[in-house]
Amino acid sequence: MSALPRPAHGPGSRYTARAATTRPRPAARHTDIAALSRILTGRDLWLTRMLHEHRVLTTPQIASLAFTSLRSAQRRLRTLHQHAVLDSFRPLTSTGSAPEHYTLGPAGAALLAAHAGCDLAGLGWRPSHTGRIAYSPTLGHDLGVNDLLTRLATQARTTPGTGLSLWLSERSCARRWGDIIRPDAYAHLHAGGRLLPFFLEYDTGTEPATRVEAKLAGYAAFTAATGTRPALLLHTRTASRDRTLRQRLAGTARELGLTIATASADYTTTDPLGPWWSPLPPGDSRRTALAHLAARPGLTPATGLDPTDADTPLTLPVPPLPPASQAGP
Known part of the structure; x- marks a missing residue:
């Protein structure tokens, strides 16, 4: 496999074309989607939508978007990973180590499918979802896009x-x-x-x-x-x-x-x-x-942004930041 595209700085700059296997989790818990409703917050639901929309986010990116500290983000992400709401991997790098990379897990995918009234096939999620992202030749590119937009958000x-x-x-x-x-x-x-x-x-x-x-x-x-x-x-x-x-x-x-x-x-x-x-x-x-x-004359927003009858909960835009009441620790 050829090497991934490597930006000079930031996400993807040192990646090789290999990725560590997903982090092991305890025996499956809360496979019943209804049971997950007792532990998931509005911020957690927002994060599942963000990962469905943007495919992969690193711990620092998620922390800056939705948490007050890196440590609080790591604690919550571990919990969501243990319940299979999120999946994760850590790419190998030529030097140092990469942060944990989070994707949508099986329970998170089932949860979104239930919200949208479709099955996992309709969601576009498969059991190989995380592996395909981890080994994708566009991983560095995708992380670079997400990092730039995260910093702006x-x-x-x-x-x-x-x-x-x-x-x-x-x-x-x-x-x-x-x-x-x-x-x-x-x-x-x-x-x-x-x-x-x-x-x-x-x-x-x-x-x-x-x-x-x-x-x-x-x-x-x-x-x-x-x-x-x-x-x-x-x-x-x-x-x-x-x-x-x-x-x-x-x-x-x-x-x-x-x-x-x-x-x-x-x-x-x-x-x-x-x-x-x-x-x-x-x-x-x-x-x-x-x-x-932005002060340059003539700039106007793109057309095609208003919701239509063809939209579903999965095609409507995801707010770049979580609900204000859920952006805390």
């Missing part, structure tokens, strides 16, 4: 009025707009009193620049077909990759009239809201913060 903890109000996964984006575009995520960021609706393309350097350039035509077609105009954030693995793509995409961005900003993990790993984003032409291309990018 948790800004509300330190800066009131700042953070994500909407976060759709690649799968949810494909369900809504897959006939035109397939971004890695779509989100609404509130910053500086403004709303920044954006698509995210998380580039790990495995695609040729020509293929990245070809995606821009799809975003232009989306704007023309829907009459809406979200920004496009292009996040790269390294600053050198960022420069390469900017040189390649500048002319196309100008011709298509798209609002695009680029940044790399060399800058955004600790503070993605900082002045690390550089707009492509037209306009000033000096690096700026996302709050300033």
Whole structure:
């Protein structure tokens, strides 16, 4: 098996293509879904939906989204793992050790299926679910996307009025707009009193620049077909990759009239809201913060976000943060 894509920093930067087996758990407990209702909190139910939506989250990511400390997160996650609500694995790394990676477990999948009135096949969950994620060649990419959006979502903890109000996964984006575009995520960021609706393309350097350039035509077609105009954030693995793509995409961005900003993990790993984003032409291309990018004229949220009769509890957006009353220890 070939090596996983490796960002220069952050999640996935040191992974090999092997993963440790899932952590052993005691003999099955609370296999009766009704019995689980006695121990599960609103935050626990939110977490099962988040893992169904975003596939895999690490302990630090979950802790920053839903807990006041890493230790309290670890205690609760162990309990949920023991009851098979969650499954977990820990990838092997070339140096050091990776954090625990959590996925939806069998009891959690059965719980969501019961809420949606479907069976596990309708949910899309199989017993091999965790293994397929653990050995997926896109694991580093998926964790990078989730880490960047997690950091943006948790800004509300330190800066009131700042953070994500909407976060759709690649799968949810494909369900809504897959006939035109397939971004890695779509989100609404509130910053500086403004709303920044954006698509995210998380580039790990495995695609040729020509293929990245070809995606821009799809975003232009989306704007023309829907009459809406979200920004496009292009996040790269390294600053050198960022420069390469900017040189390649500048002319196309100008011709298509798209609002695009680029940044790399060399800058955004600790503070993605900082002045690390550089707009492509037209306009000033000096690096700026996302709050300033939100002030650009003409940006509007994407269409196709309102619930329809075709939606189910599993296709409606999951709030990026848990219920306020459940975000404690």
